Amino acid sequence: MKKVAVLGSTGSIGTQTLDVISREPESYDVVGLAAGTNVDLLLKQTAVFRPKLVSVATRELADQIRDRLPSGTRVCFGEEGLVEVAAHAGADYVVCALVGSLGLSSALAAIDAGATIGLANKETLVTAGHLVMARAAAKGAAIVPIDSEHSALFQCLNGEPRSAVKRLILTASGGSFRDKTRDELKDVTVEDALKHPNWSMGAKVTIDSATMANKGLEVMEAHWLFDVPYDRIDVMIHPESIVHSMVEFRDTSVIAQLGNPDMRVPIQYALTYPERRPSAALPLDLLAKGTLNFRPMDFGRYPCLHLAYEAGRVGGTAPTVFNAANEAAVARFLRREISFLSIEEIIEEVLNRHTPHSSPDLGTILETDLWARQQAELLRP
Amino acid sequence: MKKVAVLGSTGSIGTQTLDVISREPESYDVVGLAAGTNVDLLLKQTAVFRPKLVSVATRELADQIRDRLPSGTRVCFGEEGLVEVAAHAGADYVVCALVGSLGLSSALAAIDAGATIGLANKETLVTAGHLVMARAAAKGAAIVPIDSEHSALFQCLNGEPRSAVKRLILTASGGSFRDKTRDELKDVTVEDALKHPNWSMGAKVTIDSATMANKGLEVMEAHWLFDVPYDRIDVMIHPESIVHSMVEFRDTSVIAQLGNPDMRVPIQYALTYPERRPSAALPLDLLAKGTLNFRPMDFGRYPCLHLAYEAGRVGGTAPTVFNAANEAAVARFLRREISFLSIEEIIEEVLNRHTPHSSPDLGTILETDLWARQQAELLRP
Numbered sequence: 001m002k003k004v005a006v007l008g009s010t011g012s013i014g015t016q017t018l019d020v021i022s023r024e025p026e027s028y029d030v031v032g033l034a035a036g037t038n039v040d041l042l043l044k045q046t047a048v049f050r051p052k053l054v055s056v057a058t059r060e061l062a063d064q065i066r067d068r069l070p071s072g073t074r075v076c077f078g079e080e081g082l083v084e085v086a087a088h089a090g091a092d093y094v095v096c097a098l099v100g101s102l103g104l105s106s107a108l109a110a111i112d113a114g115a116t117i118g119l120a121n122k123e124t125l126v127t128a129g130h131l132v133m134a135r136a137a138a139k140g141a142a143i144v145p146i147d148s149e150h151s152a153l154f155q156c157l158n159g160e161p162r163s164a165v166k167r168l169i170l171t172a173s174g175g176s177f178r179d180k181t182r183d184e185l186k187d188v189t190v191e192d193a194l195k196h197p198n199w200s201m202g203a204k205v206t207i208d209s210a211t212m213a214n215k216g217l218e219v220m221e222a223h224w225l226f227d228v229p230y231d232r233i234d235v236m237i238h239p240e241s242i243v244h245s246m247v248e249f250r251d252t253s254v255i256a257q258l259g260n261p262d263m264r265v266p267i268q269y270a271l272t273y274p275e276r277r278p279s280a281a282l283p284l285d286l287l288a289k290g291t292l293n294f295r296p297m298d299f300g301r302y303p304c305l306h307l308a309y310e311a312g313r314v315g316g317t318a319p320t321v322f323n324a325a326n327e328a329a330v331a332r333f334l335r336r337e338i339s340f341l342s343i344e345e346i347i348e349e350v351l352n353r354h355t356p357h358s359s360p361d362l363g364t365i366l367e368t369d370l371w372a373r374q375q376a377e378l379l380r381p
Numbered sequence: 382m383k384k385v386a387v388l389g390s391t392g393s394i395g396t397q398t399l400d401v402i403s404r405e406p407e408s409y410d411v412v413g414l415a416a417g418t419n420v421d422l423l424l425k426q427t428a429v430f431r432p433k434l435v436s437v438a439t440r441e442l443a444d445q446i447r448d449r450l451p452s453g454t455r456v457c458f459g460e461e462g463l464v465e466v467a468a469h470a471g472a473d474y475v476v477c478a479l480v481g482s483l484g485l486s487s488a489l490a491a492i493d494a495g496a497t498i499g500l501a502n503k504e505t506l507v508t509a510g511h512l513v514m515a516r517a518a519a520k521g522a523a524i525v526p527i528d529s530e531h532s533a534l535f536q537c538l539n540g541e542p543r544s545a546v547k548r549l550i551l552t553a554s555g556g557s558f559r560d561k562t563r564d565e566l567k568d569v570t571v572e573d574a575l576k577h578p579n580w581s582m583g584a585k586v587t588i589d590s591a592t593m594a595n596k597g598l599e600v601m602e603a604h605w606l607f608d609v610p611y612d613r614i615d616v617m618i619h620p621e622s623i624v625h626s627m628v629e630f631r632d633t634s635v636i637a638q639l640g641n642p643d644m645r646v647p648i649q650y651a652l653t654y655p656e657r658r659p660s661a662a663l664p665l666d667l668l669a670k671g672t673l674n675f676r677p678m679d680f681g682r683y684p685c686l687h688l689a690y691e692a693g694r695v696g697g698t699a700p701t702v703f704n705a706a707n708e709a710a711v712a713r714f715l716r717r718e719i720s721f722l723s724i725e726e727i728i729e730e731v732l733n734r735h736t737p738h739s740s741p742d743l744g745t746i747l748e749t750d751l752w753a754r755q756q757a758e759l760l761r762p
Binding site for chain 2: 155156158159160161164166169236243246248249250251252253254255256257258259260262265268269272274275276277278279281282283284286287289290291292293294295296
């Protein structure tokens with residue numbers, strides 16, 4: 001029985017993780033849940049799974065729910081609360097499903113505690129890949145990706161010698177605006193941007209799909225997870241989101257992972273790996289689909305992806321700046337302060353203003369993150 | 382250094398095997414070559430690879446070439462010659478690339494000699510899968526498939542627990558006549574049938590692709606190789622021949638192997654497994670291709686495939702009858718004695734006349750094979 005803690009339990013990945021777990025309750029013991037401000041859902045989850053420890057965003061929220069928790073469930077809060085759930089709930093498996101750079105210190109704490117990491121928070125590797133992978137290697141902690149693309153790559157690499165890998169090919173649906181010209185993007189609204197053609201996801205990730213910043217973060221994550229240089233990581237537009245990603249080997253063979261766009265599949269695979277268990281997801285009906293299309297990535301159409309590759313190649317604190325500037329800019333777009341195309345302008349300008357540090361420590365990363373956010377908040381688009 | 386014997390060295394798979402080997406001569410020592418009647422090519426191959434032992438179809442051919450062989454190369458002939466090359470040339474790896482049921486006794490001899498088998502001869506498993514797999518298991522001999530579809534399945538299953546397999550999906554190009562109606566098939570010629578849209582192969586296999594008998598043999602081969610029942614082996618039309626086959630797992634994930642149609646890739650993989658080495662094949666340009674199509678198999682359009690599933694499910698000697706009747710009927714078509722559609726009629730009629738034996742021994746299989754051929758030769762279409 002796996003002792004599982006879920007960081008970000010009320011988010012899109014968190015709720016689906018608990019859905020997967022609830023289908024095989026005999027295989028899992030949920031020992032910790034960390035949420036932000038959605039205390040109603042957290043209370044419901046706590047009533048069902050009876051974790052030892054839960055965490056919420058603030059002391060006020062913790063005080064507010066303390067009396068409504070089952071006996072045997074303790075509540076903590078804030079950044080320290082996240083670390084507490086990650087490291088001190090007795091979990092041997094920690095699902096890191098927080099959104100944004102918030103997830104870094106708790107992921108490191110889980111690694112230090114010797115847990116296996118189910119990683120859905122891409123910023124952990126984007127901002128601190130060099131620290132996280134080194135720490136995981138030192139502790140012998142396995143990091144199993146949950147993101148559908150990285151799960152696909154992980155599955156395609158299964159049983160294969162790494163020396164045989166020629167390139168990783170991430171697929172991208174193209175997001176909600178893939179059929180719009182650059183000119184048509186000028187006036188798109190938040191509502192337009194939130195309509196993803198294939199995947200049902202949180203708001204931040206959906207906007208990131210429309211700008212392709214999400215794919216940029218995925219490229220950086222793949223770089224760290226699979227130890228493959230940027231010039232051997234490619235991105236292809238695949239509108240159907242059926243081929244989740246591919247690996248090309250040096251004998252020219254390409255191995256691909258396919259399936260319906262249903263996050264429960266990669267979530268479950270991360271939980272059960274190396275086993276595969278029956279899933280509640282619908283089987284892929286390739287004949288109903290009939291046709292799979294592949295188109296080249298247009299970096300001019302999606303400058304955020306180009307910026308991500310550049311930041312990744314520069315390394316050091318550059319990816320942190322890319323990620324933090326993007327997070328702040330997307331938040332401003334969602335608050336309707338800036339236009340959709342201003343997101344990329346802000347990221348580029350903040351990257352231009354930054355002088356990267358190589359091999360930054362955690363303090364430098366967090367400082368840089370804060371600096372980049374402030375810059376992105378203040379910039380006049 | 383692998384000591385390799387190639388049975389069927391002058392055929393399509395045999396010559397490509399030697400092509401692959403000649404690209405990394407330091408990795409291989411070719412110790413035996415077995416051909417049929419193409420002695421000119423065999424002599425050329427012998428001059429290059431200097432095997433200890435070669436074999437030809439008849440005593441006459443052996444006498445004819447004996448003086449033209451390099452010193453240190455001995456010649457044998459006939460069925461016994463094949464067995465001799467398979468078992469007594471000192472090979473630790475035997476490529477079984479004979480066409481038709483001719484390959485059975487030499488494949489068994491290679492297994493008994495403890496060699497790893499690179500299997501391109503599907504009839505070996507079709508007619509005697511129960512004997513071959515049991516013998517290989519008893520001897521601990523690995524059987525690595527060379528056929529592109531089975532190599533694809535083998536690669537997709539790499540590192541995966543077999544219990545997790547839900548179904549195997551073989552792809553089929555549809556062959557040279559895939560765009561013709563049943564009615565238009567009445568008058569097709571041998572020349573028409575030999576124009577395969579994607580693969581360059583021998584005449585027998587090309588005709589078998591057009592009738593889909595080839596896919597039927599592949600379904601039976603997959604049944605034995607991967608120990609999967611017939612109701613969990615599906616066939617899909619995939620006109621581009623880029624996805625060579627797929628495995629659906631019970632968590633709904635589908636793993637596929639893709640590549641250009643170039644037999645040197647599966648041949649090389651079989652030789653180097655579990656390693657992957659650089660290949661002379663062109664890398665897959667999925668973006669140039671752009672679109673992959675998948676269509677349901679039409680069993681009414683391809684009755685040979687339906688007959689193959691039926692024969693496979695009946696088991697025992699039924700697959701031997703299917704295979705032998707098909708071989709004889711295809712030979713008659715190539716001799717222009719019968720029409721294209723008579724191939725399926727002959728197979729069906731010979732299967733109807735046969736009373737299957739279950740778990741036949743080698744003698745019974747060979748007897749049944751002979752009987753079915755005779756029936757197929759004599760039938761008036």
